[in-house]
Amino acid sequence: MATAEVSTQKTLKVQRFKPSDNPTNTFLTDEKGVWAWMTTVDHKKIGIMYLVSVAIFFAVGGALAILLRTELLTPAKTFIEADTYNQLFTLHGAIMVFFVLVPSIPAALGNFIMPMQLGAKDVAFPKLNLASFYIYVLGAIFTFIALAKNGLDTGWTFYTPYSTQSTSSVIWITMGVFILGFSSILTGTNFITTIHKMRAPGITWSKLPLNVWALYATSIIQVLATPVLAITVLLLTMEKWLGFGIFDPAIGGDPVLFQHFFWFYSHPAVYIMIVPGFGIISEVISTFSKKTVFGYWAIALSSLAIAFIGFLVWGHHMFTSGQSAVATTVFSFLTFLVGIPTGIKIFNWVTTLYKGSIKMDTPMLYVFIFLFLFSIGGFTGIMLGALSVNIHLHDTYYVVAHFHYVMMGGTLIALLAGLHYWWPKMTGKMYNETLAKISAVLIFVGFNVTFLPQFVMGAQGMPRRYYNYVDQFTSFHQTSTIGSYILGVGFLIILYYLMQSLFKGAKSPANPWNSRGLEWQATSPPDFHNFDHTPVIIHGPYDYHQPMEEFQLGLAVDTNGHDPESAKEIIDEERDQWKNYSLG
Amino acid sequence: MGRLFDFMLPEAKSPTADSTDALFHFINEASLVLLLGITFALIYFAIRYRRKSEDDKTPVITHNNTLEVTWSVIPLLITFVIFGWGYTGWLNLKSVPDNAYEIQVNGYKWGWNVKYENGARTLNEIHVPEGRPIKIVLSSSDVLHSFFVPDYRIKHDVVPGRYTYVWFEAEETGESQIFCTEYCGTKHSDMLAKVIVHTEEDFQTWLEQNGGGLEGTPVEQGEQLISLQGCTTCHSVDGSQGIGPSFKGIWGKEENLADGSTVTVDENYIRESILNPGAKVVKGYGNVMTPYEGRISDEEITNIIEYLKTLK
């Protein structure tokens, strides 16, 4: 405690830097060409490369889903064989989980936005960031090799001993997932370090945007959970390859142990997928209601609470598996505890709207859709956490519907909110608002038509991963299939108008939504170094009661790598609007 | 009766369903109230506080501890109730009444072998008396399966290498559907079975008629065995294509194997293929059959061989 010293207070000379609406130099105009993109260490370009990859994988996973739903139009064979169907649902799950949901928000949008929200020029380890991307690509290559060979028919959960006995290319996929895990681990490591060490002057923990808090919580989960997935799939590979005898009961192993290992990662993994979505919701809801987020600390800390409690609930996937009764009881109890912070978030977001100035632009529309769908996902999660009811609902379509409401209605809708929110920032172009709203409504309708019937047929007893089904479920399946087509059309419209925007879209101003967020105080698209000054933050990111000018401050003299003493000499006394600002 | 979400559940046919259903309805109704509240608030705020001009000023409302505590504690208390409720219901599912009638069920790819106390055996049918607690002891001979009867709200994974159990008490005669709910391969969705509920008298009669093992000549026994043991799930007897080679005309046939060699189908080949099917796999078929080592006696194998000889 250096109470006697005043030197902990430092005075910065700040100046207003109003971002230009017509930037001449942006990260898109610097370093052009395919090679420059492929070797870039710029977090924005890497973020966009992730976004494109995720979009491609989403298209593949989505097409698989449409095939699955089409097959399910009639019981027994509609147009594909049972073995093909089993491969399709496995791939749909594996691709959507490992290649879309896990990297979607943190690695794509997070990579682009997070350093800007911190006022940093880049993440802490830019080369590592690029490496993470290529590791992701390598994991994808392994997966495609598996597809080209014998495919995969184990379900994305790889339950033993089915997976150790399966003749499909399990080893290629598990190695792919192993590699992919490292991409996730390195991104998490990079983000944690960035958030700790790369914040611009004035960004204290209490002024951290909630998106950054969410990414911080996500990164913690990534760092703590993913290594366990890595070791699990490595052990599974060895089990299959050499017969290790750890998971396969025929040679001395225990299949329930595999489930413990698998869910120790894969349950926290659902928080890796959803928590970054929470961050986006907080950002968008504040911008489009022009209001401070209600309960900033409640939202920030509940993300961390979810991150930690999320590690203690993996056993709720195993209530019927034969795990011990004590474990089952404890896991059920903890499952309810993890529901509380999620509920707190929803209440805080809704309250944020109170007395706001609400504009229903597309990102906000998606936030509303999110709040509705994710609430249903949450409530049905409570249902599944209840022990006796879980016994009935486990491994039925009820569970399928539940995690689609959480993962698609939650994560993916949040991703769409974020994509529409930050699209002008990333591309410098606006999109067709009318088409955007139409597709949002289509997606909302299609989604509910697809998945609401699945709750009912699941509770009626329809098991998941079924190629064939008993006649009583036909009408539910057909409704669901029709819904999936509507969803498909919705996504095609999005693809259409985003492409249109990219090539013919109207020029976006630097800050089209009049947000107070730091990322909006750069040009659209941003400069190669994000800001051509070092931003200085004096207000919280949601202080809409403060004038815009005070969110556009930067160091009057950039001392980056320079000696502040000599920098003094460069100060141009002629510049106006300088202020002295003390940082605590 | 007459609850809002009744349409979601199949008719309950066992006391094991009572607590589950009550809780299911409670959570659904409570959730609906909350969901309507949230939705109403969203729509109301969106209209009431819509943006009138870009210069709108909004009040600075940062937080409210009373509210935060309220909406943390109340849901917490509700979830505690749900936890306790679910826990007691689950305890009931776990505690088999002492007088329960025990039936052995073995899951394999892809069917359910059922054995009764007096040696009676059935495939994909569990015959039970009404009004008596039934304990089903589950085992698996290959991969994970899961035994699910929606009408009774019971489910348990069937794990190779260990025994698990469920119990129920059928309230009236009739049939209830059994599903396999743990993914187990090609015919996972065809791994169906039925609980057939008889009156106590009918059940005793049925049990006596089917007890004491198989009867008839070796060929007749072999014919019954291949369906009881589930062989016909994958191997047809009429020459049609299945997951495994058809039994029609198999005796004495030269089979091309996956490793390029050939083998003549004789007693020893059939015996080996039953006990250790992976040893010599016929070309064009996957190595997916469950080994029958320990599940079938030598006499039964002999009877099956005798029957196969007749399938010209």
Added chain:
Amino acid sequence: MANHSHAHPTHLQHHFVDSDQQFEASKMGMWVFIVNEILFFGGLFCAYIVFRAWYPELFTMAAKELSTVWGAVNTVVLIGSSLTVAMAIRSAQKNQKRGIEINLLITIALACVFLLIKYFEYTHKFHLGIFPGESLYTYEGIDHPLAHVFFSIYYMMTGIHALHIIVGIGLMIWIYIRARRNEFSSEYYTPVEITGLYWHLVDVIWIFLFPLLYLIE
């Protein structure tokens, strides 16, 4: 923030404000990575704990096949190398270029000794028919149906650890080359420091592996 007499040092990457930030970020990154590694090995330790709890007699019997002497020698070797890598960092802080180089070379040499001993341990077992996995395992000297499971865990744990040693040797060769090129000084020795951190981790993991695998009574 301390004043820096050197304007724009060459080691400073463009996106950092100053050397302090760069150093702290690198160090923190390595610490987070170490947490990762601990969780990674943690999964293996869990498998170990579970199987040891289920089959305690298997572990006592099978551990007798491992050479406590060579395990102990390797422990000493690794602890020694941790000391020398620490001394390399100390030398860097004191601007002693020779010190960095010599200490790194000793560390590399010790790491190679460790691997060599491990190599002899492995080949000895292979010779007996003790291979990882049920399909290759042929040794009959342990009267337990699940003997292969113990050695699966053994090979997995020590194998992944050995892989970390190999990566460490690679890192230290790279650091050595950079030291030869005069890249490090008391102003900038971040790579030496974080490689040292990594090496300590590898050492610590072995200190857990040794008693868990070799010293079971």
